Amino acid sequence: MSSTAIATVIKMMESLPEPVQDQVVDHLREYLEDLQDELQWDSLFKKTQQQLVAAARRAKQEIAEGHAKPMDYDQL
Numbered sequence: 001m002s003s004t005a006i007a008t009v010i011k012m013m014e015s016l017p018e019p020v021q022d023q024v025v026d027h028l029r030e031y032l033e034d035l036q037d038e039l040q041w042d043s044l045f046k047k048t049q050q051q052l053v054a055a056a057r058r059a060k061q062e063i064a065e066g067h068a069k070p071m072d073y074d075q076l
Helices: 003-014 018-064
Strands: none
């Protein structure tokens, strides 16, 4: 985020009563934590993308060759 954007947010926050500022900070903290989690998930997903593609290809090949059997959900 640019320093101009941060300055804008600070000005907006300064116009609010302190209890409301605290609420906004709590919401921002939760939002930023969620964003960080999503970024981490995206990074991990990208790192495993090739393995996922390879596993899907193997599964399709096993199905085509008749080596796969339907999953029995009652045995889970």
